[in-house]
Amino acid sequence: xxxxxxxxxxxxxxxxxxxxxxxxxxxxxxxxxxxxxxxxxxxxxxxxxxxxxxxxxxxxxxxxxxxxxxxxxxxxxxxxxxxxxxxxxxxxxxxxxxxxxxxxxxxxxxxxxxxxxxxxxxxxxxxxxxxxxxxxxxxxxxxxxxxxxxxxxxxxxxxxxxxxxxxxxxxxxxxxxxxxxxxxxxxxxxxxxxxxxxxxxxxxxxxxxxxxxxxxxxxxxxxxxxxxxxxxxxxxxxxxxxxxxxxxxxxxxxxxxxxxxxxxxxxxxxxxxxxxxxxxxxxxxxx
Amino acid sequence: xxxxxxxxxxxxxxxxxxxxxxxxxxxxxxxxxxxxxxxxxxxxxxxxxxxxxxxxxxxxxxxxxxxxxxxxxxxxxxxxxxxxxxxxxxxxxxxxxxxxxxxxxxxxxxxxxxxxxxxxxxxxxxxxxxxxxxxxxxxxxxxxxxxxxxxxxxxxxxxxxxxxxxxxxxxxxxxxxxxxxxxxxxxxxxxxxxxxxxxxxxxxxxxxxxxxxxxxxxxxxxxxxxxxxxxxxxxxxxxxxxxxxxxxxxxxxxxxxxxxxxxxxxxxxxxxxxxxxxxxxxxxxxxxxxxxxxxxxxxxxxxxxxxxxxxxxxxxxxxxxxxxxxxxxxxxxxxxx
Numbered sequence: 001x002x003x004x005x006x007x008x009x010x011x012x013x014x015x016x017x018x019x020x021x022x023x024x025x026x027x028x029x030x031x032x033x034x035x036x037x038x039x040x041x042x043x044x045x046x047x048x049x050x051x052x053x054x055x056x057x058x059x060x061x062x063x064x065x066x067x068x069x070x071x072x073x074x075x076x077x078x079x080x081x082x083x084x085x086x087x088x089x090x091x092x093x094x095x096x097x098x099x100x101x102x103x104x105x106x107x108x109x110x111x112x113x114x115x116x117x118x119x120x121x122x123x124x125x126x127x128x129x130x131x132x133x134x135x136x137x138x139x140x141x142x143x144x145x146x147x148x149x150x151x152x153x154x155x156x157x158x159x160x161x162x163x164x165x166x167x168x169x170x171x172x173x174x175x176x177x178x179x180x181x182x183x184x185x186x187x188x189x190x191x192x193x194x195x196x197x198x199x200x201x202x203x204x205x206x207x208x209x210x211x212x213x214x215x216x217x218x219x220x221x222x223x224x225x226x227x228x229x230x231x232x233x234x235x236x237x238x239x240x241x242x243x244x245x246x247x248x249x250x251x252x253x254x255x256x257x258x259x260x261x262x263x264x265x266x267x268x269x270x271x272x273x274x275x276x277x278x279x280x281x282x283x284x285x286x287x
Numbered sequence: 288x289x290x291x292x293x294x295x296x297x298x299x300x301x302x303x304x305x306x307x308x309x310x311x312x313x314x315x316x317x318x319x320x321x322x323x324x325x326x327x328x329x330x331x332x333x334x335x336x337x338x339x340x341x342x343x344x345x346x347x348x349x350x351x352x353x354x355x356x357x358x359x360x361x362x363x364x365x366x367x368x369x370x371x372x373x374x375x376x377x378x379x380x381x382x383x384x385x386x387x388x389x390x391x392x393x394x395x396x397x398x399x400x401x402x403x404x405x406x407x408x409x410x411x412x413x414x415x416x417x418x419x420x421x422x423x424x425x426x427x428x429x430x431x432x433x434x435x436x437x438x439x440x441x442x443x444x445x446x447x448x449x450x451x452x453x454x455x456x457x458x459x460x461x462x463x464x465x466x467x468x469x470x471x472x473x474x475x476x477x478x479x480x481x482x483x484x485x486x487x488x489x490x491x492x493x494x495x496x497x498x499x500x501x502x503x504x505x506x507x508x509x510x511x512x513x514x515x516x517x518x519x520x521x522x523x524x525x526x527x528x529x530x531x532x533x534x535x536x537x538x539x540x541x542x543x544x545x546x547x548x549x550x551x552x553x554x555x556x557x558x559x560x561x562x563x564x565x566x567x568x569x570x571x572x573x574x575x576x577x578x579x580x581x582x583x584x585x586x587x588x589x590x591x592x593x594x595x596x597x598x599x600x601x602x603x604x605x606x607x608x609x610x611x612x613x614x615x616x617x618x619x620x621x622x623x624x
Contacts, residue, residue: 006445104303110355176354178397179407182458185351186411186465187384196410200401 011204014280020278027269031262035081042075058254067241067255076238077258083234084263087151087221089215090271093215094156096210097162104194104202106164107171118168121161129158133220137229151224151231155217166209170202204281211274215267222263235263298365299501300326300349300469305362307353312315317573318344318357320525323600328468331495331502333512333533335548336522342505345522346471349503350387351379384414388462392474394454398446404430404457405442413463429460434490452483456490463494469501476511488515509552514536519543520599524581525573531606541617542608543588580610588612 015021055066063074106117124132133154140150171194174180180197188197222236231237242256290583307319318340326332334342335534339438346536351372364371366386371378391397408426409419417425423442430438433456446454455475462470472491476484495502506512510518513533520530529542549564562610568585580586584594592611600609610617 006403007447150477178391178393181352181401182389182391182397183399183407184411185350185387185389186461187380187414188410189380192410192414196402197399201399202428203401254615 011277011280012092012241015276018276018279020272021280024272024276028273031081031266032085035078035085039075039082040077042072042078045072045075047071055250055252058131073238073254076233077235077262080238080259081233081262082234083231083265084218084221084236085266087155087231087234088218090152091125091155091159091217091221092210092213094152094229095163095213096206097160098156099160100167100199100206102160103164103167104171104199105167107168107175108190108198110172110175121164124158124161130223131157133224134227134229137224150220155220157211157223159217163206163209163213166205167202170205171198174198174201208274208278208281209272211277215270215274217233218263218270219267223237235259239263291326298325299328299330299367300503301363301365301368302345302349303363305348305364305379305408306360307341307346307348308355308360309344311574314570314574317525317576319348320577322362322522322526324520324527324530325505326501329495329499330518332503333516333519334505334522335507335509335512335519337507337548337570340506341525342522343473346389346473349471350383350389351376359576366550370451383410384465384467386467387469387471388443389471389473390455390458390462390465390475393478394451394458395456395478397584398449398454400446402446403442404444404446404449407446408442408461408464409458411461413507415465425464426460428478430457431465432525433457433460433485433494435460448543451479452487455479455483455487455573459487459490459494463498467500469503470495471503471505473505475504477506477508484511491515492577509537509548521548524578526570526581527600527609528582528609529606529610530600531608535606540586541606542582542610543586543612543617544582546617547585547587567602588616 018217019142051069067073067076102117102121106114136154136157137150140154175198180193183193183197211255218235220233221231222239225231225234225236226240228240237257238259242259245252245255302325305319305322306317309316309318322341322345323333324334329457334345336342344353344357345351348362349364351359355360359372362372366382371382375380381527384592398404402410405423405426408430409422412422412425413419427438427442435441435453435456436621440544441449441453441457449457458475465602476487476492479487488511491502502515504512504516516533518530519536520527520535521536522528523540523544529536529540529545531541537544540549546564551566553561553563566585571581571584573581577597580589580593580598583589586593590612598609598611600607
């Protein structure tokens with residue numbers, strides 16, 4: 001009993017009993033591992049062109065076929081996956097970082113500070129976020145087209161708003177709980193209250209929302225790639241290429257099917273995992 | 288515990304004219320309105336009243352922790368004669384943990400579910416400057432003192448692994464870690480079952496005597512207050528209506544509200560199945576400054592003058608009350624033993 005499970009350990013145990021979440025996690029791990037180690041095992045250069053091998057359908061030599069320049073599609077999908085997953089994780093990290101701090105400050109101090117901070121969020125909500133992203137991307141356009149960093153920042157900057165609202169709501173409701181009062185009476189200051197008492201208790205919704213932010217960001221990046229504003233060689237760009245060769249005369253179905261398949265599978269896996277985490281971290285869902 | 292009032296000179300805490308207000312749609316709610324009391328070193332003062340009379344708001348205001356948008360709207364809080372409120376936030380932070388500790392009503396929510404019991408207790412000690420190892424040792428020692436067996440092991444337990452009584456014991460240990468001079472106990476036993484309640488109260492009394500603690504004991508339970516307190520102040524509608532030694536208050540209430548409250552407790556020798564008595568009407572909404580006695584609309588002894596002016600809290604014979612009815616009229620009603 002004394003070495004019993006803490007709240008996080010219990011949540012993990014609940015997660016382990018959720019087949020949907022487990023399948024999602026397994027699929028995600030498989031895709032991530034393939035993207036991380038696949039290109040290295042494959043030994044194919046995703047950028048090497050081979051004019052003789054243009055538009056080859058899937059074969060033993062090229063499992064996913066080749067594109068218009070004869071490049072191996074499997075290698076390109078795996079390398080593109082690295083980009084897409086990295087964008088998803090990095091932009092989510094940016095959004096969690098900003099949103100958590102912002103929301104926590106608003107919730108903790110309340111009053112005028114809260115009013116002001118939340119009106120800024122409301123205003124940014126009102127601005128179409130695609131417009132914001134494109135604006136930020138254009139600021140970087142001259143120096144860094146196709147570079148990943150501006151995309152991380154741009155996507156992170158539009159995704160933190162909901163996170164800030166979630167954290168603020170959590171902090172507002174936790175702030176008056178007796179354990180927070182008890183810590184205050186014991187002499188704890190704002191920083192300690194926030195880091196030791198409020199944020200750990202708000203972590204559940206943050207983790208869940210972060211898990212659901214990753215697919216949203218990946219999708220958003222794909223859309224940017226579609227517009228030619230994304231990161232070079234990502235799933236979004238591959239899908240865009242695949243779409244561009246769809247025509248009634250000849251079908252290069254593999255160029256569209258494989259990148260979209262990976263994209264869809266990843267989004268699905270992340271959503272399953274996010275749902276599972278939400279159930280696992282919700283204390284009221286104790287079985 | 289001896290009854291009797293403390294001389295003003297040795298006051299540990301003196302509250303003068305304290306007000307707490309909460310903004311609301313219909314105007315500002317005066318949860319606490321002109322509350323004054325004195326507490327001597329080592330004295331146990333009960334603050335008794337029904338729900339919503341401002342007991343808890345007053346307690347939180349002592350350490351400046353009224354939840355916004357509520358606020359302390361004036362009054363002086365004198366600690367050993369020095370006005371803390373005048374020093375602002377710094378003054379209150381100096382009180383918290385070192386001079387004043389608090390125990391709250393619900394032991395289920397007063398421990399952080401994401402910290403082990405030992406981490407939370409040690410935190411209270413470390414906030415007073417103890418080193419990591421010393422803090423842990425103090426936590427273990429106090430956990431042992433409040434009657435939690437196998438303290439070394441329970442330090443590693445999570446809050447949800449403790450029972451309600453154990454948690455309230457842990458909260459007491461946490462409150463005592465800062466070696467406070469005043470313990471504010473806000474309904475510390477209300478959420479516990481009767482047996483546990485009796486044990487916690489016995490422990491509280493023991494700790495109070497052993498450490499010479501002053502205690503401000505907030506409760507709605509007259510019987511609990513009678514058993515524990517030296518003096519009892521009865522609150523109604525944000526202010527004190529009567530204050531006396533516990534013995535005097537319960538044997539000879541001199542305010543109709545106290546009298547009515549006492550009449551609500553079922554008599555030990557009453558007939559079985561008799562209906563419980565209650566006070567007719569509802570407490571007033573505290574939106575405006577009182578212009579008349581706030582209890583008058585519910586008072587069986589009200590006279591026309593009661594609706595015309597607010598009586599002052601008058602001291603006489605070591606006790607005080609806020610009522611104009613002659614003492615003899617209240618005293619002649621059969622006193623309850």
